[in-house]
Amino acid sequence: MLVLHGGRSEGLEAPPPWNLPGARMRLFFPSLARATAGQSVLLCRVRYRCRGWNGEREDASRDARWALGELARTVGELPVVVVGHSMGGRAALRVAGEPAVRGVVALAPWCPEGEPVGQLAGRRVVVLHGDRDRVTDPEASRRLLIRARQAGAETRFVPMRGGDHAMLRRRSDWHRTVAEEVAGMLGDAASG
Template identity: 40%
Template sequence: MSQPGVDLLFSPPGATDLVLLAHGGYEHSHKNPGSWRAPILRMWPLAAAARAAVPTAAVGLMRYRYRGWNDVGDPATDLRSVLDALPFERVVLIGHSMGGRAVVAAGDHPRVAGVLGLAPWLPSSEPLIALRPPVMFAHGNDDTVTSPGDTRAYANRLRAAGTPVSLVCLAGETHAMLHRTHDWNALVATFTEYALTGSGEFVPEDLQWPTAESPTSTATAVLNVAWTRLRLPVRERIRVTNPK
């Protein structure tokens, strides 16, 4: 992947809104992100949930040049370049792990209509960005890859600066988001609908996300990811030729 861009999974005629999902990666890596690696595959069911919530919006997956953050924030640079070039008026950003860090770093872009970080990687040194609301962070309390405590600390810094933030805890969930898949899907759908239509209620406080069903087995979750990936083709690829 020599150019950043977006793989559109849904693109309704005349769509002016986009839900853009940014996948996770590594702290350091200049390898090609690939199309069949676990971090990006995990985003497919979330894309389907976003599409079901707001069928009039386009839904796409962010494609970086590299797998890693690489000190200089390559994914965030790629995301900003894509936001500058996209033919959409409003973009809801949803990112997991490193993708969560990227959507926060680019969350003040004028096209952004909401930022949702799923188990985001937000180290204590992360610069405070004036994110465009609504803003929600969600983290499993059993995550040992990225820190729920760091996410809470960043949310509190935003609140102190005047940005309302909804901070959601999913009990019994780890970093891969494979134990409470129905709840992650519901969270994405609820946030997307609120950000683009104003339907529902935004609660700017700490929340325990209610469990929709019994925990999902890892095998069932992985099969659902594979099935969703196989039945949803990439309809269009948008590439940025000169990322800033």
């Protein structure tokens, strides 16, 4: 499992050693560990080189691809589920076409119009988005999933009623749902 935190649209500086987006995603680790107990699951997180997406540089997706390569190099070709929030959700969706990736769980992802979806074909893609999100657009997530389904992805949109972008409102619902989705994807990958 590869976990990607959020960031900014622009920012070439390195994230500080302790940053809120990274801490926010670490809060998911206990529920993910409980949901996958008894399975041989490696839980990894990416520390980006830059704070931002940075336009065509796509720094977050480049770092995620590098991490997937390092996983393959160090532990072999294993099925991977990528979990990402906000900018990390965008990066998770972008790297879904990598051979090891079986599925993506994107949390309040940043989905600009025209975002590519071809790489999602044959993948399971679940998007959770709060209806009180004022940073990223839940409707943009829905539109991306419609296009992804047309491209051959298995998609599901999970509305998080009362949920905000920081995933603090109804936090236990976010954690439970993410853990269930990841466990289901990893279980499907192991039996497939």
